[in-house]
Amino acid sequence: MPSRKDELAERRFAKLVDQIKAMMSACLKPEYRGFYGQLVLAREAVADLGDAAEVRRAARAAGRQLGWKVRTHLADDGTVIIIDDRDPPQAVRELAARRSAEAVSAVIAQAQAEARMLRTSVPSIRPRGPGKDF
Secondary structure, X not given: OOOHHHHHHHHHHHHHHHXXXXXXXHOOOHHHOOOOOEEEEOHHHHHHHOOHHHHHHHXXXXXXXXXXXXXXXXXXXXXXXXXXXXXXXXXXXXXXXHHHHHHHHHHHXXXXXXXHHHHHHOOOOOOOOOOOOO
């Protein structure tokens, strides 16, 4: 017969799995049909949930329930990264590639616009002609 302490630990772990599973589900984009899931838990969030090793174990259990191929990583600063490492269908890959290209293009366009504004907003000093004051 399992001890009361084991039963309590199992219930706590099941609750942690449910919490992390809800967070993992919330981070999914519907257009990617359940693929490309990722969750980054900052050190403070991990501390609120419990021990980092236990959080990673619960994330793997939650991922199995969601059908993910879960990879977890514990960064040096205490951040836990949870990633769905499955290969998505071709249509989802193409959509994600288009979205990534659009995002990169938007960043480049914004940087170019800011650089253009800086160049045009700096007053230039031009001579008015030979022998004339500036």
